[in-house]
Amino acid sequence: MVRNAIFFGLHALFAMSASGTDIVLRNDRWQASIDPSTLALTAMVDGKTRMTVSTGGSAHAAAATTMATRAEWTWDEGAYEFSANIDGDDLILTIRATSEGELMIVRQPAEAMGQGLILPFAEGHYVPRGQATWQRFLTNHQPTMDTVEELSLPLWGNIHGSHSLTWILPDSFDNRLDFAANGDAVTVALSHRFTPLTVHDPVTLILHLDRDESDLLAGARRYRRWLVDNGRFEPMADKLERVPDMQGLHGATHIYLWGGLLSTADVTNWQAFSRALQGDSALASMLRKGMGEEALSRLPLSDDSPAHAKRFLLDALNEALASHARRRWMGDMPDMERLSSTYATIRQHVAELFTGAVHLDAARWGGWAGMIDRLRDAGLRRLWLGHGQGWEPGLWHPEAVSAAVAAGYLIAPYDSYETALTPDVDPSWSTAHLGRRAFDRCGILGRGGKPQTGFLGKGRYTDPRCMNPTMRSRVEAIRARVPYNSWFLDAYATGMSFESYREGATMTRRENVAGAVANMRWMQDAQRLPTGSEGGNAFAAGGLAFAHGMLTPVIGWSDPDMGQSKNKNPHSRYFVGAWYPANEAAIFFKAVPLKEIYRTVHVDPRYRLPLYQAVFHDSVIATHHWLYDNLKFTDVRIERELTQLLYNVPGLYHLSEGTLTDRLPAILRQDAFFAPLHRRLATQALTRFEWLSADRQVQRTTFADGTRLVANFSGEARTVGETTFPPRSVTAIGADGTTSRFSSR
Template sequence: MRHIVKTPLSLVLTVCGLVMAPACAIAAPPITLQTGTATYSVDPATLQIDAHPNNESVVAVMPPLHPAESATPERDGAGWRWTDAEGRLITLSTEGDALRLTLTVTGTTRLVWPLPAATDGTWLIPDGEGMAYGAADPFWRAAYKTQRCLGGTTLLSFPAWSYLTKTRAVTYALGDGLASKLCVIDADGLQTRLSHDFSEGAGTLELLFALGAPEPLAPAHFFRQLMIDRHQHTTFADKAVPDLPRLFGAPQAYVWGDGRDLAFLDDLKTLGIDRIVLSYDQNPRENKTVVGPAYLKRAAAMGYLAGPYDAFDNGQPPATADSPSAVWSDDLYPSGCIITADGKPKVGFANRGCYMSSEAIARHPGPSVTGARYAGHIADGANQVFIDVDAFGDFFADFSPDHPMTQAKDRANRLTRLNQGIDTYHLVIGSENVTAWSSGVAHYSHGTAQTHALAIWPLLSDKRFNGWWPGERPPLFFTPFTPTADEARSLFGAADRLPLFEAVFHDSVVAADRWEFGLMKVKGEERRRFARALLYGTPTMWNLDRRELARVGPWLKAAQDDFRTAHGVDTPVALTGFDWLTPDRLVQQTTYADGRVLTANFGDAPWQGLASDCVRVARPKTPPVDLCPPADPPAFK
């Protein structure tokens, strides 16, 4: 705890001279604000923040942002405001049980603020569903030997995280994750720092700090309540469309080759699948089998959701485009490409064409370009559409004089066109890696089940994992992949994972795996992933054709039936609790707002009669039932 010594003014004048330099200016006293169970002390000269919990020792919340400087705070309602030596406008107040700090900058600059040094606690970070990183864990220290950053609108499923100790959780949250990153690196333990790029549309950094009980869902509970209090949290009822009930309790699958034949739908019916989400990515130039209106009509009649992969972010020459979604009208491509600061078109993902400007698309005269896409899918018979990239949160500035755009404007455009699919065209809408900012304009997310900061991107370019051809049965989706022990832990290690995303959004967004990570893709992880999907209440992902359906059919049927036993098929309710029941964190428990309690055993030995990789479902006044994965399927051929 810092001790403040009051010095007589006469002594200050004697030491510093009659003309006082900034370094000799009289320091403003610390500002104290009480909220929740703590009193916060903020030094306006350095922005050091300490918390004083009731009858406990001082907790370091943030270290000094800069060396001591002259500061003259002024009252601002119940809070304070002042301008620091770099011209940043700073405000300080409380919101609910949190301390709220904002820094506003005019112009372009970057702020980097390390968090207090971590020792033996645990970082709770919502990368994917959620990660629990022991600060002293040698495995994660080695993994983060090189700094890795998670964007506040991209790899952070929501922009809040906590440092958990045995006695408390210190939670940090961003009011808006735009242009912010949480960076993690090993430096005598896992350390974190916050960075923010001030620019037009991202000129204010809003931070919230809160002390709470030492529980694993601390950042999720804080952020969910923050969204509710700010009227930013949407439920499925807020995004209702006629076929939305078909989403709940449905496995999700991409169909390939003869999985796009009507006979495949007959196979599903014979197997007893009465609820599933079918998606497809088709290229009439390359694929022998494409989904047509007859397939979609049959799927809809069977009670399924079915519809295409689409994307609005890529443009390619029509003569050589590798996807129909990359073909635009002559007055949009190439004139609608994003232009970088050096005046060149921004090259598209995987060096394909260019990134299309959402502003150019939005400004296009006449009927809505994206609306025409949605209407075309509906005319074909689709009742759901997956829009790639849009919800991911990677925004671009466009320097074209014809369609200039800031990152903030890019975000607004993407929100508008995703919402258009729901509000205007009444489709069930999915997108890639839905996070907090896009949760109000999507019904389901592909990719949330994966942690992205470490393992995903290197694997997707690994020869053991990759391969798009033949297009009827791409190895990327079908050929099993055997991870190393370290890869298996990075991707799926049970003790390191927790359902932070579900604790915020289970009643708002259905979260699933990336399409490359179907349940049967990673050898040796099938049973564990089956159990985790039940524990979290999230659907399984599949890549199917008729041959694969014949091989894995019993698993798909069990995934449907066991999910129904555990969670039903009605609108999901909130996930309210999570706990580790054993010191090794391999026996885990979730609770739901309707009173259900699910317990999963990820250990190698039975726990209280619950077998390995099985889930026990307990409802009020109902005997518990244990759900286990089926027998291993036949070998892949």
């Protein structure tokens, strides 16, 4: 029998139904009836209409026992053990297994969808019953979701007019949601897999009732309360005590900077530059070998040569220089001291090679320091700056990092430890060159010993526990040379996780995520660095200061018209772009329209909810995935901009020396409205979200200090009460009644 499961109620009444088959749990708020042989579940609220919550599965031989406050039963002579109790507005179901296998737990029929589905897919969504595009997306494009990796919060819910019901899986891995169409409804099925490594771990579900028909965030707030009650919620205020520099994220726009060792503006004499590059020195000879015939065919260049020819040559030269630097430290055992010193040494050699052809002050090469100056001089008080090319820009130009810190900015490299490559694979992916030990000993092994292939089919995904010593060694070596005051760890907060069956080092998915969180905590607590990662899913939130990918997640990755699949169509008008040139890659800078299905699912404000913000606004600062900055999609810029301001989250942009002039005005306009609000609200919970118009185009968020933000997404002025809100605007109303306003252009 179940003796150690967690039980929450002391006031439930237990009875068997008249037929003798159903378990009935009730209190003065509601009633739940469970068929112990199938897990079919019906609910009745306030003694009114009975509703089928789950139809259950195939019948099993069930043996039930009763106690004063709960019910317990078994299947198939103890193969599964169940307990259920009702406590206030919660029905708690706990399941244990004795052998591995997959168990269908919830099978929601069309009736259970009610008026709409609440789904924390990225930031959060409301899927109305009968919405054809969403139904097509969930049944054709995303028919299954892992509740840890593909949901930002481990829950889903349904609106039923007078009340809502939300399923919460507060501490459970290895769950899958399956979606299917049934008429105008979407049905949802939940299954849990007991694996050889987790067969003895119980799975607990909470079915939460909320009777406030207007509270769209009820399920998210119940999950937040579970986190608080179980010591799992870490407020931003507590994180600030450990990492005071985290204050720099409050009111900070997020910007990735791009460039190389040299830019065309650094060359003062193209004739002399060409002669040096065509000369007999060992460095010139080595560079020519790495530049490619097309680039070399441009030589010699003169001051009057076309700008595109100069850029093309320098792009090739910068890549050849980076390759030269990487060869000096990459190998079976990467030399971390050499890694941290070699870039400065090569920069000095480049200065000697091109003496008289480039500016004397190498510290200002590449435009890095100039971009910092221009951002500071534009009046941007706080920024988070990221080096999208990893830590190499900082090793080339540590002076620019120092300038950013002196300007009051946080600046971080985009670092990665989740994939390990062998020395002969893709040297340009420098952060994944972690050495032969990481590849051989830290790679995740599936059942049967097969390695788990890494990102883009290269290398192997790694066990973060095993990677910790390598991470520490590399981070400390880089920080000894470059004064980064923040850090970004790729993929660690996405929820992507695997089991590993390596002998002596087995790992469950829970342990995989815990290892990633431990590595982020080391960065944040031991190194005192405000640390961010990709995604930000709930199970990783404790180790995070900020997350990239919650407001806009990865979109259409396998869509040939848009993404990066093997059969991609680079001629499609929706194609997001290639990963080159390295200093201004099209995938980050090319502006494209967004396909209709993704506009509806990911952007349309009528179907968005701030579910993640309702849980974590005062804990984790979240924004877009770096693939889709504020300026990426031409046809939904306004909607994305207004949504992030309504939710009080920062914008994210990409800048290079050549794009800064065109992009800076958009950054300044939004920052002027966002920064002062966020400095005040970053430590405040988002407590309420409301639709203020029948078409859901006028929306309001409310924060714990009483601040209200109202967005009018429509193209016409809207009046609510006595206040008129201009088209495509966000209005901030302070607790003291003061207002400010932003209008999109």
